[in-house]
Amino acid sequence: MNETRPGDAMLTDWRQAAVRFERAVSGAVVGQDRAIRLLTIAIFARGHVLLEGDVGVGKTTLLRAVARALGGAYERVEGTVDMMPTDLVYHTYLAEDGRPRVEPGPVLRRAEDLSIFFFNEINRARPQVHSLLLRLMAERSLTAFNREYRFPNLQVFADRNRVEREETFELPAAARDRFLMEIGLEAPRDAESRRALVFDPRFHDTDALIDGIAADVLDHAAIPGIARAIQHGVQASPAIETYVVGLWEALVRPGGAGIRLSGIDMDALVQGGASPRGVAFLVRAAKVRAWLENRTFLVPEDIRAVFPDVMAHRVFLEPVYEMRRATIVPDLCRAVFDTVPAP
Secondary structure (H helix, E strand, O other): OOOOOOOOHHHHHHHHHHHHHHHHHHOOOOOOHHHHHHHHHHHHOOOEEEEEEOOOOOHHHHHHHHHHHHOOEEEEEEOOOOOOOHHHHEEEEEOOOOOEEEEEOOOOOOHHHEEEEEEEOHHHOOHHHHHHHHHHHHHOEEEEOOEEEEOOOOEEEEEEEOOOOOOOOOOOHHHHHOEEEEEEEOOOOOHHHHHHHHHOHHHHOHHHHHHOOOOOOOOHHHHHHHHHHHHHHOEOOHHHHHHHHHHHHHHHOOOOOOOOOOOOOHHHOEEEEOOHHHHHHHHHHHHHHHHHOOOOEOOHHHHHHHHHHHHHHHEEEOHHHHOOHHHHHHHHHHHHHHHOOOO
């Protein structure tokens, strides 16, 4: 069977479908073009996504809109402090005849047809739940009822707000590293979008807004094959490979790269992270971005466009700096780009 290449008619059709997908989602979520593009990249890179932002900026609405347009079997859970891992796999109850019953939970309810698993307020769930989710994300498989279930088309979307701290649990490093991207979501800045969100009644009924999105814009079952074709077809030159490795080295060892940030000991800043898996994810996402821009080769702008969202959450700082990561890590990423010469 011949390998599909980015210049082939099939991938051209898929690129056009990706544009329709973005257009459908943007009809329900205004002022979030960058977040929508990043989510599109994640879908074709076959990666999981965590949205983070303040309360009420539209994280849940955006993910519901993406799930609607993407199609496939969909399940959603709400993170709560009393949730247990078994709640994802099965639930028990007393039937009308008084006998106990066991039914599949949200992960197994659609069995191996599950395409989208949406975990709302993920940081409200306990670490034990995160551990189970980790396997589901990493291996796309789960063992239950004496058999192994596989989810070849599964993508996990999750969100958390960064304001609430009570009754929440920070995601462990291993779980965060399984997310291809952590995308920060802010309220739109332009006046027209703000006016529409406040005064246009269409945006006040979220359910009707989501129902108005065209369903199944993309064939979710075919995306894994298209994703493989993109990765094989988009090429990186030796200069780009050297550039990516240079960015990686500067991010992990900023002091040795000559990076200086005010009031910070650069040699003691980074504790770990930015693993080979993370850099491989970076290249995967950059290749999808190049494909969406109708190119068969990577350029530095492809790397820059996805770098903060793919790499920032994989950098683990020393505890003395961790409370300031919201300002330090973006400054570090900018300094890395200013320091490492682009080809």
